[in-house]
Amino acid sequence: MAKSTKVSVGRRGFLKRAAAGAAAALAVKPGVAGAQAPAEAARPAAPPASARQVALETAPPPRADVYTTDRPGADFMVDVLKSLNFDYIFANPGSSFRGLQESFINYGKNTQPEWITCCHEESSIAMAHGYYKIEGKPILCMAHGTVGLQHASMALYNAYADRVPVYLVLGNEQEIAFRRSDVEWTHSVQDAAAMVRDYTKWDDSPLSLGHFAESAVKAYKVMMTPPYEPIVLCANGGLQEEPMPEEDRRTLRIPKLVIPSPPAGDSAAVVEAAKMLVAADNPVIVAGRVARTPNGIKLLVELAETLQAGVLDRRFRMNFPTRHPLYNVGSVTTADVVLGLEVPDFWNATHTQTPINRMGMTSRPTTKAGAKLITITAGDLFSRSNYQDFGRYAEVDLAIAADAEATLPALIEACKRLMTPDRKRVAEERGRKLADEHKRTRDRDFDLAAAGWDASPITTARLSAELYQAVRKEDWSFVSDTTFVSWWPLRLWDFDKHYQFIGGHGAYGIGYGAPAAVGAALANKKHGRITVNIQCDGDLNYAPGVLWTAAHHKIPLLSVMHNNRGYHQERMFLQDMASRAGRGIENTHIGVALNEPNINYAMLAKAYGMYSSGPIENPKDLGPAIKAALEVVKKGEPALVDVVTQPR
Amino acid sequence: MKTLAFVTVLFTGVAALAQQTTAPAGNADNGKKLFVRDGCWECHGYAGQGGRDGVRLAETALSAAQLTRYIRRPSGAMPAYIDKVLSDAEAADIWAYVKNLTGPKAAKDVPLLMELKGQ
Numbered sequence: 001m002a003k004s005t006k007v008s009v010g011r012r013g014f015l016k017r018a019a020a021g022a023a024a025a026l027a028v029k030p031g032v033a034g035a036q037a038p039a040e041a042a043r044p045a046a047p048p049a050s051a052r053q054v055a056l057e058t059a060p061p062p063r064a065d066v067y068t069t070d071r072p073g074a075d076f077m078v079d080v081l082k083s084l085n086f087d088y089i090f091a092n093p094g095s096s097f098r099g100l101q102e103s104f105i106n107y108g109k110n111t112q113p114e115w116i117t118c119c120h121e122e123s124s125i126a127m128a129h130g131y132y133k134i135e136g137k138p139i140l141c142m143a144h145g146t147v148g149l150q151h152a153s154m155a156l157y158n159a160y161a162d163r164v165p166v167y168l169v170l171g172n173e174q175e176i177a178f179r180r181s182d183v184e185w186t187h188s189v190q191d192a193a194a195m196v197r198d199y200t201k202w203d204d205s206p207l208s209l210g211h212f213a214e215s216a217v218k219a220y221k222v223m224m225t226p227p228y229e230p231i232v233l234c235a236n237g238g239l240q241e242e243p244m245p246e247e248d249r250r251t252l253r254i255p256k257l258v259i260p261s262p263p264a265g266d267s268a269a270v271v272e273a274a275k276m277l278v279a280a281d282n283p284v285i286v287a288g289r290v291a292r293t294p295n296g297i298k299l300l301v302e303l304a305e306t307l308q309a310g311v312l313d314r315r316f317r318m319n320f321p322t323r324h325p326l327y328n329v330g331s332v333t334t335a336d337v338v339l340g341l342e343v344p345d346f347w348n349a350t351h352t353q354t355p356i357n358r359m360g361m362t363s364r365p366t367t368k369a370g371a372k373l374i375t376i377t378a379g380d381l382f383s384r385s386n387y388q389d390f391g392r393y394a395e396v397d398l399a400i401a402a403d404a405e406a407t408l409p410a411l412i413e414a415c416k417r418l419m420t421p422d423r424k425r426v427a428e429e430r431g432r433k434l435a436d437e438h439k440r441t442r443d444r445d446f447d448l449a450a451a452g453w454d455a456s457p458i459t460t461a462r463l464s465a466e467l468y469q470a471v472r473k474e475d476w477s478f479v480s481d482t483t484f485v486s487w488w489p490l491r492l493w494d495f496d497k498h499y500q501f502i503g504g505h506g507a508y509g510i511g512y513g514a515p516a517a518v519g520a521a522l523a524n525k526k527h528g529r530i531t532v533n534i535q536c537d538g539d540l541n542y543a544p545g546v547l548w549t550a551a552h553h554k555i556p557l558l559s560v561m562h563n564n565r566g567y568h569q570e571r572m573f574l575q576d577m578a579s580r581a582g583r584g585i586e587n588t589h590i591g592v593a594l595n596e597p598n599i600n601y602a603m604l605a606k607a608y609g610m611y612s613s614g615p616i617e618n619p620k621d622l623g624p625a626i627k628a629a630l631e632v633v634k635k636g637e638p639a640l641v642d643v644v645t646q647p648r
Numbered sequence: 649m650k651t652l653a654f655v656t657v658l659f660t661g662v663a664a665l666a667q668q669t670t671a672p673a674g675n676a677d678n679g680k681k682l683f684v685r686d687g688c689w690e691c692h693g694y695a696g697q698g699g700r701d702g703v704r705l706a707e708t709a710l711s712a713a714q715l716t717r718y719i720r721r722p723s724g725a726m727p728a729y730i731d732k733v734l735s736d737a738e739a740a741d742i743w744a745y746v747k748n749l750t751g752p753k754a755a756k757d758v759p760l761l762m763e764l765k766g767q
Contacts, residue, residue, distance in 0.1 A: 357724075357725055442765075447752075447755045448704075449755065450755045450757065451693075451704055452752060454753075455693070459693065459695075459699075460699070468764060486699045487700065492764060571687075571690060572690055572691065575687050575690060575727055579728055579729060582732055584732075646695075646699070647690055647691075648693075648699040
């Protein structure tokens with residue numbers, strides 16, 4: 001944007017000068033003109049004044065233009081938002097929040113929060129999504145109330161479905177008189193949050209600075225009460241840019257923030273659940289988004305060990321150590337009690353449906369007759385109806401509407417109290433069998449990983465193994481989803497810390513992966529961790545500018561491409577549909593393949609100022625390429641290795 | 649959903665018949681082309697190594713007839729190929745190709761995997 005050529009005058013304190021100028025104008029007296037009377041007298045008489053002249057001389061003087069203020073409303077908004085202790089602001093610039101941006105970077109000194117430049121609003125939100133899952137702290141994001149939010153909306157839906165808090169401030173000009181151009185009309189909206197109200201937890205459009213302060217604090221409280229969800233707060237342009245009213249300067253205050261304690265389960269219901277679990281011969285635990293904090297892992301381990309029950313992980317969070325003998329063993333099909341902890345798709349976890357290769361649709365439970373089902377989830381405390389992320393209604397025997405992590409201490413204690421020597425013996429015997437099963441599964445996984453070891457394109461198993469070999473002696477954090485690489489990292493690596501795995505998209509909105517990894521890497525940076533990302537090619541193409549954000553802000557992130565040259569899941573769906581229709585699949589590359597020409601992600605990363613190598617096609621080149629990239633990351637910068645891979 | 653459970657279903661479902669059928673000779677070269685054309689690689693991998701969505705096909709223990717029968721009425725989530733799309737002869741060609749694909753190494757033959765497993 002071009003700088004103004006006007007004489008620069010500091011806006012702070014300028015009001016005095018503006019007022020003095022206005023006073024001087026008013027001080028001009030009608031009699032001043034009479035001082036020149038002698039010279040005028042020799043001239044012929046002037047014609048009578050026209051109506052226009054009379055009007056000009058007798059009308060009130062024009063309003064003195066005021067160019068500056070020492071305290072725009074945005075300064076107070078910054079005070080409010082700073083009180084919420086955000087580490088960063090993630091935003092793509094937008095004129096509707098220019099007042100806030102200026103106040104943050106000058107008045108707020110661009111610290112706590114620090115401004116991070118994003119190249120797309122979808123990236124801003126997804127970065128916040130990834131950051132939260134590592135750090136446990138929400139990020140302040142900003143966007144236009146119209147076009148910015150439209151860009152951001154898919155990422156917001158991902159965060160919503162993944163129960164991740166995001167604090168989104170939208171710029172908007174509600175007062176029509178303040179809209180200076182067609183751009184500001186098209187960038188203004190009557191009810192900005194309406195577009196995303198179905199997948200946010202709360203929103204407001206404050207009409208005054210006091211209103212803004214109260215709503216800003218309330219929004220944070222609502223967002224951080226389980227189930228965590230994004231919120232939206234609108235910042236009116238006039239409130240940002242106009243001076244703080246004198247009255248407000250004396251009276252405005254920032255309300256105190258108190259985060260509610262998370263809701264724990266009803267004590268009688270918890271005891272009932274414990275009785276069922278301890279009495280069971282084959283209890284199994286299904287883990288969804290259980291571990292909100294690192295302590296959640298410890299609690300889940302304690303419960304599983306107390307019961308000697310297998311933990312079936314839905315891979316939404318780092319819930320349970322992958323090398324623990326109770327990890328991913330047992331089965332809902334043989335269980336007599338199934339405990340679902342923060343499982344959003346509990347019905348799917350306990351049912352099977354007609355596969356996609358056949359017509360019609362039937363479903364049946366996968367649990368055995370008489371099995372008891374228990375759920376503990378904060379999801380029962382919050383529901384919206386339009387978007388269907390809530391899943392199918394699950395018929396259970398005991399539903400505890402509460403946060404699972406907050407409920408686990410009481411449940412563990414109740415189970416321990418009920419554990420008789422006889423039940424303990426049964427549990428220990430069960431535990432030995434489950435440990436054997438865990439070992440067999442692990443042996444099988446490593447054998448399966450060997451299949452196609454020397455193949456080109458490179459198998460996702462080998463990619464995962466080579467990557468782990470490079471980072472396993474570091475303090476690493478794996479920040480991408482594993483679904484599209486056959487879960488190999490979770491099958492081969494040793495995960496035991498909360499920050500080592502953060503699950504995936506939430507709503508499978510593709511385009512999450514790259515920005516979420518950058519956000520997660522920023523969170524890991526201050527802890528000195530090596531952040532590792534297996535980056536899907538289709539995902540990166542949504543908003544690759546996030547690579548520039550990583551390079552510009554020196555965010556250390558090791559990205560290894562899973563470059564299978566297509567939207568492969570969709571390709572398989574097309575194959576299914578073509579086969580159902582009996583038409584053959586010769587054309588099912590149309591619309592899903594990313595080739596002809598092949599995309600060179602190493603060149604793409606270089607264009608954004610990032611170290612890169614590849615495309616790697618020979619599996620023997622992979623280990624050394626990852627090692628070289630890791631050295632760059634250890635120096636505090638991002639690096640990308642392009643690897644041409646097998647489909648899954 | 650196509651899962652590894654499908655592996656078990658496939659092999660237990662047809663392994664008993666493995667020795668009872670006579671495998672027609674297939675054209676492995678044509679089978680290689682069909683393996684790509686008909687998208688076998690999409691779930692089973694270019695090396696027939698198998699993965700999350702499809703079983704291992706390299707060095708398959710199935711006969712051509714068994715493979716063809718399975719392709720017509722798969723028990724898992726694999727798409728069903730009718731003969732109009734893939735003839736018996738073409739299925740036999742694919743069988744001839746995957747039958748001769750080099751089988752996988754065992755984990756014990758891959759030093760890196762053994763190192764990771766033992767760490």
